[in-house]
Amino acid sequence: DAGITQSPRHKVTETGTPVTLRCHQTENHRYMYWYRQDPGHGLRLIHYSYGVKDTDKGEVSDGYSVSRSKTEDFLLTLESATSSQTSVYFCAISESRSATYNEQFFGPGTRLTVL
Amino acid sequence: GENVEQHPSTLSVQEGDSAVIKCTYSDSASNYFPWYKQELGKRPQLIIDIRSNVGEKKDQRIAVTLNKTAKHFSLHITETQPEDSAVYFCAANLPWGDDKIIFGKGTRLHILP
Numbered sequence A: 001d002a003g004i005t006q007s008p009r010h011k012v013t014e015t016g017t018p019v020t021l022r023c024h025q026t027e028n029h030r031y032m033y034w035y036r037q038d039p040g041h042g043l044r045l046i047h048y049s050y051g052v053k054d055t056d057k058g059e060v061s062d063g064y065s066v067s068r069s070k071t072e073d074f075l076l077t078l079e080s081a082t083s084s085q086t087s088v089y090f091c092a093i094s095e096s097r098s099a100t101y102n103e104q105f106f107g108p109g110t111r112l113t114v115l
Numbered sequence B: 001g002e003n004v005e006q007h008p009s010t011l012s013v014q015e016g017d018s019a020v021i022k023c024t025y026s027d028s029a030s031n032y033f034p035w036y037k038q039e040l041g042k043r044p045q046l047i048i049d050i051r052s053n054v055g056e057k058k059d060q061r062i063a064v065t066l067n068k069t070a071k072h073f074s075l076h077i078t079e080t081q082p083e084d085s086a087v088y089f090c091a092a093n094l095p096w097g098d099d100k101i102i103f104g105k106g107t108r109l110h111i112l113p
Helices: none
Strands: A004-007 A010-013 A019-025 A031-038 A042-051 A054-057 A064-070 A073-078 A087-094 A110-114 B004-007 B010-014 B019-025 B032-038 B045-051 B056-059 B062-067 B072-077 B086-093 B101-103 B107-112
Touching (some): A004 A087, A010 A019, A019 A087, A031 A064, A031 A073, A042 A064, A042 A073, A042 B101, A054 A064, B004 B086, B010 B019, B019 B086, B019 B107, B032 B062, B045 B056, B045 B062
Parallel strands (some): A010 A110, B010 B107
Antiparallel strands (some): A004 A019, A019 A073, A031 A042, A031 A087, A042 A054, A064 A073, A087 A110, B019 B072, B032 B045, B056 B062, B086 B101, B086 B107
């Protein structure tokens, strides 16, 4: 597996609390992504980053924010967690944008439960 | 924007038989179509991909076909084995801007003994 770690791997929290998930890579890849995976919905892009301090929204960004202050770290924050944000969160990385596109490598995932 | 439809959502086949999963996409400018496999409790991993300049690509028991005119692509697994049991996701790239892909909703493949 590519050098991608996610922390924590499991978290249970209460509605209204802030939560931050961390993705760390050792591959020096430019692009980093946050997805959520839910039954019947597949993998949906929340936010992505195309460089340090460069981020943009995906298809399900409401209620989430991200930050990338270093190439290796991409943080996903739920400012005030809701039960609808109970999900498995995957981080992914890819080397660079190119005409032929590049494989996305996924992290091990974080299972988040919001009670 | 791009929309990727995947069918069926669940597929059961006898071990040794073939399995076919089909996907359609909406944006005719998409030109990269990867397939990911996710085993239970694991992360998705790329198993094969195809670019729009070819119509078919094979890798041992796995093949992918692409019909750009009809905007659909398919995954074919021959001589299925128990380790093929997993969820499979198709995807298509967003042809403009940054390096993003849109995933289908997934197909859960069961290989029956």
